Amino acid sequence: MKKINLLALLCLVSFSILAQQKNFEIVGDIKNLPAKQIYLRALNRDKNRKITQPIIALAKVSNGKFILQKDTLLADPAWSAELSYKDSITNKIEIISFYNPDKSPDERGYLHGGFILENTKMQVNGDFKLKKAVLLSGSKETEYQMKTGLMFAPSLSPINKKIDSLQALGASDQMQSALAERSEIIKKYKAEFKQMVIENPSTWGAVLNIYQNAHSFSPQELEEFVAIFDKSVMSTATGKKLLNHIQQNKLLLPSMPFPDFSYADVNNKKFTLNQLKGKKGTLIVFWASWCGPCRAEIPELKTFYTNYKDKGIDLISISTDHSVVDWKKALDKEKMPWANLSNLPGDYKEIISKYNVTAIPAMFLLDKDNKIVLADPNDFKLIQKHTNQILQGI
Structure with a gap:
């Protein structure tokens, strides 16, 4: 049975007023940038609950330099934020691409059209005369996005159908082999998720990946992940949703x-x-x-x-x-x-x-x-x- 993940659609920009935390700031220095203003966009939902990407901050560009910031705080990091500008030569709206410094230009995943907006100071540097992509630094969430991205537990539908057909045929030996294959699939992806959590205990993106795949884990397994995560990421909106999911799941057994x-x-x-x-x-x-x-x-x-x-x-x-x-x-x-x-x-x-x-x-x-x-x-x-x-x- 194919499914569409709902939680990946919920990573929209939202703001908080937690005074003890710092807000976001993006300091840019892009040589030969043909723009007078730079725009920061983030995913949101309009009054009709349609996904939009409104401008949440803008800044003047002077000799390729700009500073984007907002006094309010992000309640959660915002997935797929964008920097765009109006090209002063062509008058077209252009989206700035970011390159992954750990990949070569011919590798898949080298260029990214968006980044993770978080409550920290980030730097954007580049030279459009050399290449139409820039380096974003200072955002561990964006680094995680470029390295790992969104993870999804594999669909068990193909192997389940195989097991059902073998059972209908009475092929017991082959069915036992298929059952073992399914167990191995489950064991493998659960091990991959656990290793991901161990390697990224203070990364919001890791919490998001567990939350959006929560249906693939038992409450006990999810609680093991929570015990590994740092309190800072568990106090985010996504972290709190994961905790609520665990408690609700205990009521839905x-x-x-x-x-x-x-x-x-x-x-x-x-x-x-x-x-x-x-x-x-x-x-x-x-x-x-x-x-x-x-x-x-x-x-x-x-x-x-x-x-x-x-x-x-x-x-x-x-x-x-x-x-x-x-x-x-x-x-x-x-x-x-x-x-x-x-x-x-x-x-x-x-x-x-x-x-x-x-x-x-x-x-x-x-x-x-x-x-x-x-x-x-x-x-x-x-x-x-x-x-x-x-x-x-x-």
Whole structure:
């Protein structure tokens, strides 16, 4: 089952007023820079929750020199910040590229169009006559981004499908080999993440990588990572979200009661879980209109609904959309015959936080008492297997 990570979309610029910390400052010296002003942009979300990249600071350029700063502080480092300028010769807006000093020009990852904006003093140096890229120094977060970047746990869908097909064929020896292969995949990526944390205990980017892959680790494994991280990065907004995720995850384990909700349908009528649950069980699906894998799995969900609706298993889809218009448009096109709810025009992040939805689609299978049977297994075959077991009283 393919998924789209939600947390990587949350690394937007936000400001704090923590007086004991220093704010950001970018001191530039770019020779032969054809510009009178320099602009600093960072990812943000507008009032319609669309991703934008507004100017958050600007400075005059004099002989290639400039200083960008802001009195307020960043609550979290900002991913994919940009420096841009209006070329005084062509009148075109140009984005400044940064080069990785640890790579050669012919290597992948040598040039970067953005950097990590953090509460520290950074320097930008270069000469446009020599090359149209500059060196940014003083930002350990940008160094981490260039070296490691965003990490993702591998999808287990291919190996899970292989195991299912071998099981159906009764090929026990080959299935055992495939199970061992899956265990090795899991063991390998968990070791890679742990080594990454050990090597970067005071780097916010490392916390971000653990947070956005939190669904791939148990609460105990996540707590081991937290114990390694420095308090300075755990006190960031992302660090606090990771701690909240761990606590919430302990409430979302199998046999635990699924947290109730009161969300609205397209007619703005609110429903709770008990009003919509199936007599024998319920499948909760978290999705969004913009999520390709979510839309791709809808035919499979329709088959599931048809096969089980008369047997006492119901289905509820909960949207993590940013726009009520986009959500309703998708519902009109997809015509899903089961309950579809959202908290719009509320904040979708409330749903993400409450149910630890780090990637979508995400599914929870519940029994007749709303207790969790499966917590986001990322394996639809496994969901069907346990649904049948619920019906059989196993």
